[in-house]
Amino acid sequence: MKGDTGSAESRESPFAPPKVAKTQNPKHNFHGVKGDTGSAASRELPFAPPKVAQTQKPKHNFHGVKGDTGSADFPFLLAYLPFLPKDAFRMSRSNPFRPALAKMQPYVPGEQPQGGKFIKLNTNENPYPAPPAVTEAIKSAATAGLQRYPDPVASAFRRRAAEVLDLPGPEWILAGNGSDEILTILVRAMVGEGQRLRLPYPSYILYRTLADIQGAQWEQTAFSPDWQLPAAFGHSDDRLRLAFLPNPNSPSGTVIPPDQVLQFAQTLPCPLVVDEAYADFADTHCLDLVRQSDQVFVTRTLSKSYALAGLRFGFVVAQPHRIAELQKIKDSYNCDTLSIAAATAAIGSTEWLADNVAKIRATRGRMEQRLAELGFHVTPSQANFVWCQHPDKSHKLIYEHLKQSQILVRYMDFPDWGDGLRISVGTDDQADACLLMLSQVL
Ligand SMILES: Cc1ncc(COP(=O)(O)O)c(C=O)c1O
Numbered sequence: 477m478k479g480d481t482g483s484a485e486s487r488e489s490p491f492a493p494p495k496v497a498k499t500q501n502p503k504h505n506f507h508g509v510k511g512d513t514g515s516a517a518s519r520e521l522p523f524a525p526p527k528v529a530q531t532q533k534p535k536h537n538f539h540g541v542k543g544d545t546g547s548a549d550f551p552f553l554l555a556y557l558p559f560l561p562k563d564a565f566r567m568s569r570s571n572p573f574r575p576a577l578a579k580m581q582p583y584v585p586g587e588q589p590q591g592g593k594f595i596k597l598n599t600n601e602n603p604y605p606a607p608p609a610v611t612e613a614i615k616s617a618a619t620a621g622l623q624r625y626p627d628p629v630a631s632a633f634r635r636r637a638a639e640v641l642d643l644p645g646p647e648w649i650l651a652g653n654g655s656d657e658i659l660t661i662l663v664r665a666m667v668g669e670g671q672r673l674r675l676p677y678p679s680y681i682l683y684r685t686l687a688d689i690q691g692a693q694w695e696q697t698a699f700s701p702d703w704q705l706p707a708a709f710g711h712s713d714d715r716l717r718l719a720f721l722p723n724p725n726s727p728s729g730t731v732i733p734p735d736q737v738l739q740f741a742q743t744l745p746c747p748l749v750v751d752e753a754y755a756d757f758a759d760t761h762c763l764d765l766v767r768q769s770d771q772v773f774v775t776r777t778l779s780k781s782y783a784l785a786g787l788r789f790g791f792v793v794a795q796p797h798r799i800a801e802l803q804k805i806k807d808s809y810n811c812d813t814l815s816i817a818a819a820t821a822a823i824g825s826t827e828w829l830a831d832n833v834a835k836i837r838a839t840r841g842r843m844e845q846r847l848a849e850l851g852f853h854v855t856p857s858q859a860n861f862v863w864c865q866h867p868d869k870s871h872k873l874i875y876e877h878l879k880q881s882q883i884l885v886r887y888m889d890f891p892d893w894g895d896g897l898r899i900s901v902g903t904d905d906q907a908d909a910c911l912l913m914l915s916q917v918l
Pocket of ligand 1: 599600653654655656657680722726751753776777778779785789790
């Protein structure tokens with residue numbers, strides 16, 4: 477009911493705390509609920525570690541809740557309080573930043589060498605140029621002039637995307653400056669200080685950084701060695717506010733099927749963000765789930781399948797009442813005139829997309845086969861990259877040898893899990909150069 481902000485509505489809205497929902501200018505409210513340290517009981521892990529540990533080797537058991545010192549540590553810390561400087565927990569002129577910032581590690585993106593002649597297979601960019609319609613659209617938007625502010629809600633893009641993706645209407649979409657901005661908006665909207673965010677492990681590390689920025693906690697559910705996600709991912713927890721599922725996952729390139737994703741969405745006590753940055757390269761996607769449940773948010777990017785990583789454009793699909801709430805958080809003009817024009821042209825380039833995806837998938841298949849012949853354990857990929865591990869060679873050394881030869885791949889080391897190489901699918905020539913160099917290095 478309109479205007480009724482009573483209990484029924486607040487039970488259904490994930491955009492807690494209510495203080496944020498009611499502020500006039502929510503985009504400046506970074507702070508969420510303050511001082512919620514929770515009761516001892518609610519500090520318990522949502523699922524017992526020993527039980528989950530059974531699903532994988534002990535070294536893969538990674539269920540710590542970061543930032544949670546647990547009830548046992550608390551009296552111990554209290555004992556130190558009299559010895560701390562008076563302003564230890566206060567902002568000061570020399571350190572005006574929130575304490576959460578001092579504690580957190582920054583997110584480190586993949587290497588982006590400027591200059592040089594690298595074959596760049598480290599950050600899952602598309603090796604081909606963007607659809608030709610994009611260049612035309614940018615030219616004509618620039619020629620029309622940039623003296624006016626852009627459309628705050630990227631209407632042209634939303635209309636075209638709704639048609640192409642067969643959504644009921646543009647009000648199901650919010651556009652952003654890359655899907656990373658969309659993920660930021662989602663976390664700012666739903667996860668306050670002291671609250672929790674859940675993600676699978678190993679997966680996209682940025683989710684943790686976004687929780688850290690909020691002064692929130694994150695907890696990880698480990699994938700099994702064959703990249704299945706245990707039921708624990710869907711378990712309930714009082715302080716859980718948001719769960720992220722990259723699907724296809726990075727670094728594995730594996731997919732959780734939509735019916736299983738829906739099950740997670742149904743058992744989780746909070747919204748589930750299905751991060752579909754790589755879905756165009758996969759056999760399945762979860763857009764249909766958004767119609768079935770207002771707890772599902774699907775994010776997409778134009779950086780990968782549309783070859784527009786340099787443009788910065790992404791979007792989220794959710795039910796209109798959810799999109800309306802998210803709109804309060806975003807910057808007024810988060811997408812500029814050129815990127816809106818370019819993204820609108822790109823999303824309409826459906827034949828180009830089909831052709832590009834077919835090429836990437838064909839090269840991906842060849843890479844998987846050749847890597848296996850070279851002795852790697854290769855995880856079958858549904859994305860535009862391949863995750864591979866060699867049983868007895870050092871991944872770090874392989875990465876370094878390739879780099880010396882101007883071939884950049886991503887070396888990834890996941891504590892308590894293991895390391896490996898994530899190699900983006902390039903053109904056939906780039907893939908061949910990389911595979912040849914690998915055969916010489918091994
Ligand atoms: C799983 C996942 N989500 C989101 C992104 C961010 O994409 P964008 O370029 O749209 O910010 C990436 C980028 O590599 C990614 O791997």
